[in-house]
Amino acid sequence: MGKLNEKLTLLNGICPYFTMFPLDFPLNILKRRARKTDLVLDPFCGRGTTNFAARLVGLNSLGVDSSPVAAAITASKLVTATVDDILREAQLILTEYRANQIPTSEFWQWAYHPTVLDSLCRIREALLEDCSTAPRIALRGIVMGALHGPKQKTFPSYFSNQCPRTYAPKPAYALRYWLDRELLPEPMDVLAVIERRAKRYYGMTPVINGSVRLGDSRNEISLQPDHPENRFNWVITSPPYYGMRTYIPDQWLRNWFVGGSDTVNYTNQGQVVHASPKEFSDDLQQVWRNAARVCADDAKMVIRFGGITDRLVDPPVLIKSSLNESGWRIHAIRNAGTALEGKRQADSFLRKKTKPIIEYDVWATKQ
Ligand SMILES: C[S@@+](CC[C@H](N)C(=O)[O-])C[C@H]1O[C@@H](n2cnc3c(N)ncnc32)[C@H](O)[C@@H]1O
Known part of the structure; x- marks a missing residue:
């Protein structure tokens, strides 16, 4: 190729x-x-x-x-969306939506920093209400890809505390893992993570859907x-x-x-x-x-x-x-x-x- x-x-x-x-x-x-x-x-x-x-x-x-x-x-993977449209949509959701259902169990408290979890819940609920446009379908894919994964040394690439990327850890196991290592979830700029990913994945896409x-x-x-x-x-x-x-x-x-x-x-x-x-x-x-x-x-x-x-x-x-x-x-x-x-x-x-x-x-x- x-x-x-x-x-x-x-x-x-x-x-x-x-x-x-x-x-x-x-x-x-x-x-x-x-x-x-x-x-x-x-x-x-x-x-x-x-x-x-x-x-x-x-x-x-x-x-x-x-x-x-x-x-x-x-x-x-089948939509055509521009980076600008995806970011505009994400920005709009983060400024205008309020989350109604934020999980509260111990797992969630350790898995995500509260501000990150709040942003994720806003995006989740907005997309559950309407995910019919190309920028929203692309945004959903981007957030799913960044939902959990390893902590990066440079800038964050995943929203979660230290996690595997391919599968979601079971809560009891993950809690033990984070507590044993004193790994706390960190705050991060959610929009910046989305922007980096949007540029990587949607900078150029073929036209056929x-x-x-x-x-x-x-x-x-x-x-x-x-x-x-x-x-x-x-x-x-x-x-x-x-x-x-x-x-x-x-x-x-x-x-x-x-x-x-x-x-x-x-x-x-x-x-x-x-x-x-x-x-x-x-x-x-x-x-x-x-x-x-x-x-x-x-x-x-x-x-x-x-x-x-x-x-x-x-x-x-x-x-x-x-x-x-x-x-x-x-x-x-x-x-x-x-x-x-x-x-x-x-x-x-x-x-x-x-x-x-x-x-x-x-x-x-x-x-
Ligand atoms: C081996 S994976 C396919 C992986 C795919 N080739 C790829 O590259 O990602 C098998 C898939 O079959 C789906 N599956 C299992 N039972 C199904 C059913 N009855 N109808 C439709 N999909 C089903 C699973 O959810 C899973 O995603």
Whole structure:
């Protein structure tokens, strides 16, 4: 990629998410193989990597995810907003809004300085009231990306006390960590953090947009294209890895920011079922069937799939069974190497040893 394109890709890093695949994975497929008018679908879009890749090559796409955090991150990668508009919106909210619901438990007192928490609550409530414009969707993505992370030596980049960036710490553990080390949350200029991030991520964005939907892909309606006469030509996706049930609880702080509870949310509503390999495979099969129904006759699907090594389940067997009678024919299954769960090795706040995940790429065509 040339220099200009490297700058364009920065927006993909606006907010971390779990088990995201590298941008190059969907980008290389679309750059090499897609036609100019192709439409792209990701029924498990996560932080919107496939949709952003489609945007970079000038293709329209639809992303669907049942996690409000994933849908909000993806939305922030598909809008076109200027730095000035984002800052004007943030300034307006911070001067004109008053927060009504400020969490008060000990965790929150230690997680954020009171003035920072007040600003975050103002922005949260204003965006919950209306997040329909491009600057507001961008602002939501920026604040989510800065909500928690490590303390920086130069100027602050994250609003929280010392935290991991990829997942939200559980309150009891985090409190112990901060108390043991006497780490107090610091005051900071919230607007300055937003400005630095707006300049980094929205200094330059491609014009093509794309859309995202908060929905359960097991329901046929969730995958309907925006225009009913359209058909998707590509499905590039990565379903939850078998045994990883923590997408919602591990993102509970960001989930709070998009309207969820200010305590850890352990429900897995809208998520595929991990109770047994059979139930998991049946759920995936339903999604593949729904995808086949909204795809063109010559559509292709590429699935990156993996499993945590200590589960007594063979990922290729599981994915093959999910594709059985799903409307898709498998062409190839390739070993894509290993990845570390949620890239946790990058965090200074490690709670457990990371486990390698063996990944496979499955190529299929519509039957
Ligand atoms: C492996 S992640 C996708 C990561 C994505 N490829 C990326 O780069 O960010 C799987 C996603 O599937 C979502 N998911 C799980 N069950 C779902 C369902 N029934 N409908 C839609 N999304 C679902 C999870 O919320 C999670 O974001």
